[in-house]
Amino acid sequence: MGFVFILLYFLIVALVIEISVIAFTLTGLEKGVARYQAISMLTGTGFTTDESQLIIDHPIRRRISMGLILFGAFSLAVIISAITNILSDDLRLNKLMIISSVLLVIFILGKTPMTKKLLQHRFEYEMKKNLDISELPIKEALFLSEDDVVTDLVIEEKTPLDGKKVEGAFEHGHDINLLFIKRGEVNIRENLVDETIQAGDKLYLYGNKQAIEKLTEEMESEKPR
Template sequence: MGFIFIILYFLIVALVIEISVIAFTLTGLEKEVARYQAISMLTSTGFTTDESQLIPDHPIRRRISMFLILFGAFSLAVIISAITNILSDDLRLNKLMIISAVLLVVFILGKTPMTKKLLQHRFEYEMKKNLDISELPIKEALFLEEDDIVTDVAIEENSRLDGKKVKEVFKEGRDVNLLFIKRGEMNIRKELAGEIIQAGDKLYLYGNRQVIEDLTNETESDDPH
């Protein structure tokens, strides 16, 4: 009986994780990222990646993560208690089976297109009501398409861009935008078009990944080293 209890409880944990993954993906997270973060929060381990910042800065994900953290702490106590009392008959298997069945139904419903659509509308409403764009992580605020990225490019000596004006490099129609230039301790944002790029500068860019990679390769190709 004790082993059945543990198996059923692990089934509950697995269903909670998968339901959380569905909820996270409806807020815009990729499934692989959502599952990793859900497991990390539930087990209180590994929640240290750059992607973890996508959770606390988002009001809906923050609520889901709070539940997962609390559920994980509770689950640890339950599993330890079950192992300690593995020979006990009073394991309330009937109630556990009911909980497993309910979660299984929730998981199945969560996979249906209609439920996903309803939840997406609800999440979008919550986002508009509770979150200003200034509170979003930079990736979510600016990543409008799959191939869009925000990155930085360091300008080395003998780079093709060294000594060129910004307006000569970032021409109109090129799918890349210069957000600002970091020069030493100074961030240059005003009147960028007439600014001259210098070795040692770091350019913070936003735009199409391939265009930015091409720009980076052009920069590196002129370095004789």
């Protein structure tokens, strides 16, 4: 009976992880990253990665992560207690089976398109209601459509933009906006139009994804061989 209890509890843990993965992906997180971070938070290991910033900077993901961390701490205590009392008859398997069944139903519902759509709308509403635009992650703040993107472009020596004034660097009518230039450790934002682009600069661009990809391809094709 004790082994059945432990197996059922591990099933609960697995379902909690998968439900959390669904919730994270509905906020825009990639599934692989979501699963790794969920397991990291649940076990209290490996959460200090660069990807953890994606959780910390997002208010809804922070709420999900808090629940996972608390559940992980509780789970450790339960598992230790179960192993200690492995021969006990009073393991309350019926209640554990009910919890497993409820979580399984939640997991199945969470996989349905209708539930995902409802949760996405709810998450978007919470983001807009509770946050100033300055607190939003870049994607939610600036990606106004599927074709919008924020990216960086490193300028190499003797490529088309090397030595050009910012004012004349981008063709009129193309949806490409220069946010700022990173030159070494300095971020240049003021008087950008008067700035001359130099080799080694990193340009942070915002605009139409296809237009920026085309510019990147042109830069690659015109590199000196």
